Amino acid sequence: MRIVASLDRWQRRHALGGFPVAVAKKFGEDGASRLAALIAYYAFFSLFPLLLAFVSILGFVLEDDPSLRADVVDSALARIPVVGAELSGELEPLTGSPAALAVGLAGALWAGLGVTVALGRAFAEIWDVPRLEQASGLKARVRGLILLAILGVTLIASTALAGLAIGGGVGPRAERGAALLASLAVNGVIFLALFALLTARPWRIRELLPGVGLAAVGALVLQSLGGWFVGQTVTDASAVYGTFALVIGLLSWFFLIAHLLLIAAELNVVLRWRLWPRSLGGELEPADQVALRRYAQAARQDPRERIEVGFGDGDSGATP
Numbered sequence: 592m593r594i595v596a597s598l599d600r601w602q603r604r605h606a607l608g609g610f611p612v613a614v615a616k617k618f619g620e621d622g623a624s625r626l627a628a629l630i631a632y633y634a635f636f637s638l639f640p641l642l643l644a645f646v647s648i649l650g651f652v653l654e655d656d657p658s659l660r661a662d663v664v665d666s667a668l669a670r671i672p673v674v675g676a677e678l679s680g681e682l683e684p685l686t687g688s689p690a691a692l693a694v695g696l697a698g699a700l701w702a703g704l705g706v707t708v709a710l711g712r713a714f715a716e717i718w719d720v721p722r723l724e725q726a727s728g729l730k731a732r733v734r735g736l737i738l739l740a741i742l743g744v745t746l747i748a749s750t751a752l753a754g755l756a757i758g759g760g761v762g763p764r765a766e767r768g769a770a771l772l773a774s775l776a777v778n779g780v781i782f783l784a785l786f787a788l789l790t791a792r793p794w795r796i797r798e799l800l801p802g803v804g805l806a807a808v809g810a811l812v813l814q815s816l817g818g819w820f821v822g823q824t825v826t827d828a829s830a831v832y833g834t835f836a837l838v839i840g841l842l843s844w845f846f847l848i849a850h851l852l853l854i855a856a857e858l859n860v861v862l863r864w865r866l867w868p869r870s871l872g873g874e875l876e877p878a879d880q881v882a883l884r885r886y887a888q889a890a891r892q893d894p895r896e897r898i899e900v901g902f903g904d905g906d907s908g909a910t911p
Contacts, residue, residue, distance in 0.1 A: 609868030641703035707735030
């Protein structure tokens with residue numbers, strides 16, 4: 592207890608310690624690890640339907656440019672390091688009559704939108720959006736479709752830019768540097784679009800950038816770790832063990848990516864509402880009172896409902 596009390600006193604006085612403690616405490620209070628597990632679950636089962644829809648749509652949009660279509664698909668699969676190489680060349684677009692194709696694409700997209708809905712609910716929890724204001728099922732899926740469209744356009748644009756960057760006969764180091772910068776830029780655009788669509792309004796771009804930067808760099812590191820995992824564990828494994836390793840590796844990668852996204856979102860919330868320093872015990876800090884008021888207000892399920900919060904000193908009020 593003395594160690595905790597000493598740490599508490601130190602982190603309250605120093606922002607260098609108080610800020611990460613505040614992010615970690617809010618992460619725990621929001622149950623964000625549980626939300627990340629739900630996102631990873633839906634991401635795992637949404638992966639193939641989304642990729643199938645993506646490849647089929649590309650077949651229409653880039654019908655006259657099969658080379659660019661193949662490059663875009665390879666670029667998309669490269670962002671899934673654990674099974675991306677396994678799927679390369681195996682995905683075939685949906686075919687058939689126009690009506691059957693439309694129904695198949697709609698079904699694949701609808702099934703694949705589970706991950707965007709789970710992300711929306713997680714961001715609503717993290718930003719303490721009252722339940723009565725959270726997006727409905729249809730609205731959440733429309734927002735998810737917009738996000739998927741932005742993702743597809745970004746992948747096409749990044750593939751073209753990367754081709755221009757490394758297609759001029761430059762050396763291997765320049766190619767690796769261009770690929771790294773292109774991947775980082777793509778991550779930044781994707782996460783900026785994701786945070787902009789899922790973050791509760793009103794917000795300004797500069798309020799999203801800290802979390803976006805953390806997510807973009809962290810995702811690049813996790814993609815590299817995924818490639819290392821395949822190289823060390825799966826490449827020379829037996830068929831049975833390799834299959835289990837791929838499944839566990841993919842689930843673990845989604846789990847880590849989901850945690851990274853939610854930590855980045857928590858960082859933005861703590862910065863936006865200045866929720867630090869937080870108490871680890873004893874007297875509440877002003878940031879604790881703001882956080883507790885926001886948690887209480889987030890429970891509102893009816894517009895006629897009014898919630899007041901007091902802290903034993905005659906203080907009560909609503910979320911700022």
